[in-house]
Amino acid sequence: MGFDDRRAEVIQAAWRVIAREGLDRTSMRAIAQELGSSTGVVTHYFRNKEELTLFALEQVFEFVVVEMRASAEKWQGMERLEQMLFLALPLAVSDRDDWKVWVAFLGYSIGRDRLIQEHCKRYGILRDLIVETLAELQAEGLIRAGLDLAFEANALIALVDGISMSVVINPEQFSASQQQALVVRAVDPLRVG
Amino acid sequence: MGFDDRRAEVIQAAWRVIAREGLDRTSMRAIAQELGSSTGVVTHYFRNKEELTLFALEQVFEFVVVEMRASAEKWQGMERLEQMLFLALPLAVSDRDDWKVWVAFLGYSIGRDRLIQEHCKRYGILRDLIVETLAELQAEGLIRAGLDLAFEANALIALVDGISMSVVINPEQFSASQQQALVVRAVDPLRVG
């Protein structure tokens, strides 16, 4: 087991604590305890807490993007866009923890310009991915011409964000099929005809 | 100046600190300093920090609801629904601070069942308000029959949430008119015909 693998273990322990206890109660000692080790391990793999925090944020985001890229190759046409958006939704119970961590980070970022900037960057990557997909659909004549693709991409992301946040707060708010129905309803108006 | 007035001043000082520094860096001492007093004032008007926190959460929410109720009486027909939703959006720069506080609270609530429960309750009140409005529109024959009003209300709230969160993170994401356009686009499909 190499350096990066152990590093990932530390981060995963951190995730578990964040989802369970919240980000502000996720201390170095709490992470170490969750990992079943001393704080020495945590400090050995991360210079300070900010580095750990940013790395955790990057990982939880990168995972979604990788999944989305894989899904983009698997599907064709309008379904490609839908399936990519479905991936970001907390359809399964296990997905909710990811969103818990994400929401915790968002709240934690208020008043911390450094973290807000990071979020902007990551949302930008996500938007570019959606814009790219929309452009392809447009080239195939599946969605209307003359659309502001960046705006439409932001709108879809905002919708997914809103749905997911609702589910994090109240899991019974939307069933899996209801979540998907809302996304489909938002995608449909883009279609031609 | 009575007890409740002074109490409100403490809360407003807390809001300012939260929007500027973040919720986890909003200590009793920071609130007192923002208020220009000692911590004695803060502890005098709030038994402990949790009481202060919950009260602040209630205030920031109650304000929106009051505004919404006022708007409900001012407008008629389909515009009533739209204007109520517009009120919740961070259309002006000054509205963003409210949403900053709200997002900070949401993130802070992860891992704190007590706070999550509070959020559920408040979202429930908001939903009832929208459902009520939708029912009126339905009775007037302005929106389609056979709709799951609770579901539609949740969907609209989720959309407003998503848009607002995007703006909090990246203010240039959506202009005021774009935000309104997205809400109108979500309301339109409910219309008859």
Next chain:
DNA sequence: AGCTTATTACAACAGTTGTTATGTTCAAAG
């Protein structure tokens, strides 16, 4: 084997936190 480096443990640090107790001020009520 011995040497080197990575990994982990542990203790101590200075600072911050919420909370509590005590002291002070001061205006209104008796």
Next chain:
DNA sequence: CTTTGAACATAACAACTGTTGTAATAAGCT
């Protein structure tokens, strides 16, 4: 004038925080 209690200040409390340094252990390599 005396007394009462609210409003505020101040200081101290124990608990917890991130960080750092040092020592012990394990693993790999020659």
